[in-house]
Amino acid sequence: MVELKVNGRAYQVDVEPETPLLWALRENVGLTGTKYGCGVAQCGACTVHVDGQPVRSCSLQVGDAVGKQITTIEGLAAGATMHKVQKAWIEHDVPQCGFCQSGMIMAAVALLKEKPKPTDADIDAAITNICRCGTFQQVRAAIHDAAKA
Amino acid sequence: MKKTIEMKRRTFLVGAAAAGGGLALGLDLPFGAKVAQASAQGGPEVTAWVVIKPDDTVVIRIARSEMGQGTLTGLAQLVAEELECDWSKVTTEYPTPGQSVARKRVWGDFSTGGSRGIRESHEYVRKGGAAARTMLIQAAAGEWKVPVSECSAANSVITHAPSGRKTSYGKVAEAAAKLQPPADVPLKDPKDWKIAGKGVKRLDTVEKTNGKMIYGMDVVLPGMLNAAVKDCPVFGGKVKSFDAAKVSGMKGVKKVVKVDDSSVAVVADTWWHAKTALDALPIVWDEGPNAKVSSATIADYLKEGLDAEKAFVANKTGDSKAAIAGAAKKVEAVYAYPFQNHACMEPMNATVLYTADKCEVWTGTQNGEGAFAAAVQASELPAAKVDVHKIMLGGGFGRRGRSDYVIQAVKLAKQMPGTPIKMIWSREEDMLHGTYHPITQARMVGGLDDKGNLVGLHMRISGQSILASALPSRMGPDGRDPVTFQGLNPAGEFAFGYAIPNLTIDHAMRNTHVPPGFWRGVNVNQNCIYVECFMDELALAAGQDALAFRQKLMAKHPKNLAVLNAVAEKIGWGKPAPAGVHRGLAHFMAFGSYVAGAAEISVAKDGKEVKVHRIVGATDCGHAVNPAQIDRQVAGSFVYGLSALFMQECTVKDGRIVEQNFDTYDSMRIAQMPKVESIIMPSGGFWGGVGEPTICVAAPAVLNAYAAATGKRIRSFPLKNHGIALV
Structure with a gap:
């Protein structure tokens, strides 16, 4: 069980630390706006922000994202106001x-x-x-x- | 935490069937079937195409699939135009193929390929809108007890002019839904269009910017498990054995399944667990006789076809052989075009719930009815117990017209009855099991007289037929594949744009074990390169300007000439180009539209780096339903076409495809994007396609500019094989 901070919320997620952040977001946290396109950091469909930096989440392990602020497409708007x-x-x-x-x-x-x-x-x-x-x-x-x- | 897609109740389908599809019997017109049915979103159905809710929301039914090309918005515009409804209140929904079958195909063809979405359904969807408007007006007139002729409708409001009474569509929809639809309805002249013909915004944009759009890969059902699958990497090979015990104890793994003769899947709680276990699963393949095939053996086989005696002749005038033999100058060149994968951004996937008495599929498909038929067959259930729910496609480009992945997912789910299974192909699986752009070569031989006039041309294509394996029922009676000759026919929607006194265009069919498919633009991609690059070669040999040389041969093809002249003028043909910049041209006819392109490029590093500065693209598609979307299709098609030209080839080694991801099968990025200037010049009187036609002119226009810049004529692709990069 690891804790991920996604879009300002803490999620307890039952995944192995080597799981790609992409799949933890999609399958464990349940945020499917971040997409799988290649799995090898080529296409960028899985781009999220980790501590404000753009990261290809298919190639970042969950273990390396623990304790960091993760922002996905679902967290971009401020309430009803779009970015x-x-x-x-x-x-x-x-x-x-x-x-x-x-x-x-x-x-x-x-x-x-x-x-x-x-x-x-x-x-x-x-x-x-x-x-x-x-x-x-x-x-x-x-x-x-x-x-x- | 998880989003769950609403499982639409099948009462609609079952209800329609139970009421006896007979309600729709004898009414062949898609707008004619009269079955009072609620939309999945609520509200009465006025016609099969139009549902209006009490709050005036208009739900327009769309049978074709949206995959980025804008057909959803374009078709809705056409219905709304005739309906005279308030565009701001329009939403859309997909009927399911099962519902359509139960209602005698009330929504017509669901297939979305060949740039047919709008051009082949515009008439009946407009009639669907017009019939609904007529019925709504009739309902209001009935309520007011006034003659229909005194009432009119605009912007979802019905007005009785003599009394000044007004009502809205939402208020009379219920009554309108009970009326018999009119036998026929006149349609507006396109010159009177107010919604159609305008560059209105797409209807599906907001959810594509906030992560809420659900694609096939995003489907979540209660109790669902996930599957990763591997098919034998050698086409035609089979599974010999696999050692399930090695992975069955891995985290999350529920089952290892032999899906069919050639594929194995791991089913797990998450897809990541399924994929991890599948990668660890020892599988022994029986690779079969194709394991010895390579790109080199295929190339040799095609080369032999260039000289073969026997070939299917598609376009013949005069005697090209004699004309070329007697010509003052003979020009000859051999071109070759590779296999290419569609590489949709979203790899193939499908979610299936199979039980003993039903089979439901959720998937992105370009062919709803094809996917439905495939699911019926694979599930072995009666059609009334099967349905396909179409989900947004993360790209199609022709790949999702094939239902192989649907069949696989149904066979897989069938082995776990009662559990919804989401099967996703990895990118690698997607690259290894495409339906590839067919491989061909072409020998072009031309004869010029002493004045530099083209007196004879022989174009011999050697290579794959798509229909031979994909749709054999559509082959010609003599075994020919008419699709091979796109852009080369004497007439029709893929007509050759030149009048040459002695002409032969023929095809020596050479099929390979690599399955071919319809790939955006299909055969015009290479046919336009072959013809339009060779035209430049002929012009060069004749010592003539490439535009003037073409124009002499195009007097009988005024629409081709108009688009060609339009791009030539806009690019500045005949005027000096900026220092270091070179130009090239091309034109063609494809999918019923006339298209042309003109490119400006510069080269560096001894021709090894190419910068494409501008491409002007012109299209005459007859009627332009949404010019803003056409503009995007032109630019997008150039990205797809130039990615293919510069970067993309699927090579074959040991019977399998070598390139498995974007690291070896690259695609254009924003830094490589030229400025695209589109000219939309609909001349009326016909309906041409939009999503594909322009793709074919980008490559030859750039290649002709490259030859102008370097003096080198490149005749095999992609350009990366020559060390040439797009920068």
């Missing part, structure tokens, strides 16, 4: 199939925390997520708009 990145995503109608978008949004939020006014080069460097539908043009525009909000 400015989510608002920009809706404004630009970014998602197509949407499966990669939780990770994409989490990566964008982390970027804006680091660089409130990112350049295109900053976006290129920070957003390394795969989107098979090809929403990149809208992702870029939405990040720039969120930066102005």
